[in-house]
Amino acid sequence: MEKIQTFVSLAGTLSFSQTADDLYTSQSTVSKHIAALEKELGMKLFDRSSRQVSLTKEGEYLLPFARQVVESSRRFDQAVEDCRQEQVKTLDLYAIPTMTNYDFFKAVTRFMNQHPEVELVFHEGESSDLAKKLRHPQDLLFLRKWDSKFDQQAEYIAFEDDELALFVAENSPLAKRDKVGLSDLNGERFLTLGERTYFEAIITQACRQAGYEPEFFYHGERIEAILDMVRQQLGIALLMKKSVSQGQLQGLKRLELKEQIKSQLCLVRMKGRHNQTQQLFWQMMKEWQAEGKDSDSE
Numbered sequence: 001m002e003k004i005q006t007f008v009s010l011a012g013t014l015s016f017s018q019t020a021d022d023l024y025t026s027q028s029t030v031s032k033h034i035a036a037l038e039k040e041l042g043m044k045l046f047d048r049s050s051r052q053v054s055l056t057k058e059g060e061y062l063l064p065f066a067r068q069v070v071e072s073s074r075r076f077d078q079a080v081e082d083c084r085q086e087q088v089k090t091l092d093l094y095a096i097p098t099m100t101n102y103d104f105f106k107a108v109t110r111f112m113n114q115h116p117e118v119e120l121v122f123h124e125g126e127s128s129d130l131a132k133k134l135r136h137p138q139d140l141l142f143l144r145k146w147d148s149k150f151d152q153q154a155e156y157i158a159f160e161d162d163e164l165a166l167f168v169a170e171n172s173p174l175a176k177r178d179k180v181g182l183s184d185l186n187g188e189r190f191l192t193l194g195e196r197t198y199f200e201a202i203i204t205q206a207c208r209q210a211g212y213e214p215e216f217f218y219h220g221e222r223i224e225a226i227l228d229m230v231r232q233q234l235g236i237a238l239l240m241k242k243s244v245s246q247g248q249l250q251g252l253k254r255l256e257l258k259e260q261i262k263s264q265l266c267l268v269r270m271k272g273r274h275n276q277t278q279q280l281f282w283q284m285m286k287e288w289q290a291e292g293k294d295s296d297s298e
Contacts, residue, residue: 094142182207238257
């Protein structure tokens with residue numbers, strides 16, 4: 001199969017070096033595969049008499065059939081993998097660090113209690129990094145969306161909304177208020193999460209709409225570190241309201257913003273064939289989300 005794959009690749013590039021790069025191998029291996037295939041078939045597939053590699057008449061005739069063989073092999077390998085996946089009782093869930101602060105985690109906990117036979121493996125990452133993980137139908141992501149654009153190749157379950165809130169030290173002059181506008185924060189030092197979270201871009205855009213350029217004093221990866229700096233009155237923080245638990249508010253005050261800047265927490269997977277374990281998890285998450293909406297409407 002490797003020899004036919006090499007033949008198809010070389011026919012597309014007409015370059016031994018490019019084919020070697022594409023197949024993650026060496027030029028000598030490409031040459032050996034082609035020579036071995038030509039010997040096996042008893043005919044030349046490429047004309048290498050000049051600097052420019054070209055297909056022979058026989059090579060041109062056989063190429064469409066070789067492509068069919070390669071495609072059939074790829075589909076067979078995929079079918080084998082699908083069969084293996086059907087037996088898998090492990091789920092990999094890639095989620096934002098504050099997942100446990102949201103209703104989604106309650107749904108996950110219920111699933112784990114009801115299905116102890118399933119091993120759920122958690123992987124933590126920021127939304128911008130998690131989006132890159134969505135490559136295969138078996139991938140599951142729980143991330144934060146800041147816009148209403150949806151990938152047509154993906155399926156979404158929207159669990160809940162969250163909005164930006166202001167966190168200040170309890171003895172800050174701002175703490176005397178219950179609600180502030182972004183224009184009131186002009187001149188303040190902003191403490192924010194790193195750029196992989198999109199927070200800086202969202203805050204910058206909102207402050208510009210309020211008429212000024214925000215001054216970022218600190219970019220961090222951990223919410224608790226930012227809250228500690230706020231307690232020391234080193235600056236103020238705009239964070240998602242639900243991402244900070246009640247127990248983390250000691251020495252702090254949380255204020256509502258006059259401007260509503262919302263994000264949506266979603267479970268995401270690629271469209272396609274999913275194994276039974278993932279389908280069971282997905283269906284239970286949909287039921288939880290529907291129950292939540294029903295209770296909200298009552």
